[in-house]
Structures are given as C-alpha cells and as structure tokens.
Amino acid sequence: EAAAELLPADPALRMSIGGFLPALHQKRFLQQLQATARGCEDRLQWLGSPATREEKFRLLATFDWLCVPAEYREPKGLYVLEAALLGIPSLLPSHGAFPERVQLLQDGQLFEPSESLAAAIRRLPRLRTTQQRQNLAQRCLDTSGMQQAGEAVLQILTPTDS
Numbered sequence: 001e002a003a004a005e006l007l008p009a010d011p012a013l014r015m016s017i018g019g020f021l022p023a024l025h026q027k028r029f030l031q032q033l034q035a036t037a038r039g040c041e042d043r044l045q046w047l048g049s050p051a052t053r054e055e056k057f058r059l060l061a062t063f064d065w066l067c068v069p070a071e072y073r074e075p076k077g078l079y080v081l082e083a084a085l086l087g088i089p090s091l092l093p094s095h096g097a098f099p100e101r102v103q104l105l106q107d108g109q110l111f112e113p114s115e116s117l118a119a120a121i122r123r124l125p126r127l128r129t130t131q132q133r134q135n136l137a138q139r140c141l142d143t144s145g146m147q148q149a150g151e152a153v154l155q156i157l158t159p160t161d162s
Contacts (some may be wrong), residue, residue, distance in 0.1 A: 018047035050089025084140035
C-alpha cells in the first residue's frame with residue numbers, strides 16, 4: 001500500500017522488499033507486487049531472502065533506511081542491530097523491542113502501528129551524512145557488542161548482598 005501511494009508521487013524514490021516468503025504465498029505476492037509497481041517497475045523490486053549472511057550484509061549496505069512494518073511484537077529486533085552496524089537507521093512500529101532499540105541507538109524512527117506507513121516514510125530524512133552513518137555504527141558497537149551484552153547478563157545474574 002505504501003509503495004502504491006509513494007512511488008508514483010516521487011520519481012526519486014526507490015523501494016526494495018526482501019525477506020523470507022513461503023513458496024505457498026510467492027505467486028500471489030508477486031502478482032500483487034507487479035500490480036503495485038505498474039508504471040514504477042524500475043523503482044520497486046523484490047529481493048527475496050538472502051541465502052548467506054554475507055549477502056544479507058551486502059544487501060543492507062545498499063539501503064538508506066531499513067523499514068520493518070512488522071505487525072507482531074518483535075522480541076529482539078536483531079536485524080535492527082545488523083543494519084545499525086552498517087550505519088543504516090530503521091523505521092519501525094512502536095511496539096515490541098523496537099522502541100528500546102531506537103532509544104538505545106539514539107537513531108531511527110518509530111511510527112504508530114495504526115498510522116499510515118506511507119506517512120511515516122514521508123517524514124524520513126532522505127540524505128544521511130557519512131558521519132551520521134559512522135556515529136550510528138559506533139553507538140551500536142558501544143551499546144550492543146558482546147562485551148556490553150556479557151556485562152549486562154553478569155549484572156543480572158550476580159547476587160547482590162542485601
């Protein structure tokens with residue numbers, strides 16, 4: 001829906017859709033995508049699911065923003081951290097682990113699940129500087145690296161003297 005609304009109105013906008021899609025749903029999805037892209041086929045593409053971790057990171061590195069309009073309450077949002085390591089901010093629904101991720105990384109945007117995704121995308125800043133990308137990647141390392149995660153787990157598990 002967001003692509004159908006935004007692409008005809010903005011010739012500079014390009015959208016890529018990726019992720020796992022069961023074979024059972026592929027034909028119908030691709031038909032819907034083709035109908036949505038009519039007139040904008042060169043600016044809307046289906047990427048599928050990367051076969052390897054390396055492919056996933058190469059793909060993420062081409063994005064300006066990672067948008068995950070998940071309806072379910074994501075408990076971890078690890079792909080948000082993967083994108084952040086590459087300096088890619090995320091546009092996410094305001095539920096599950098996403099608000100905590102955006103707050104921790106001090107970057108990214110949240111939208112209310114009841115809000116139009118197209119409206120949320122319209123609010124995104126288009127251009128990000130190399131410095132902004134580097135800062136996001138560094139904050140991700142500083143807040144979500146193995147050292148920090150290990151220290152947080154130890155703090156939880158270490159009994160305190162009462």
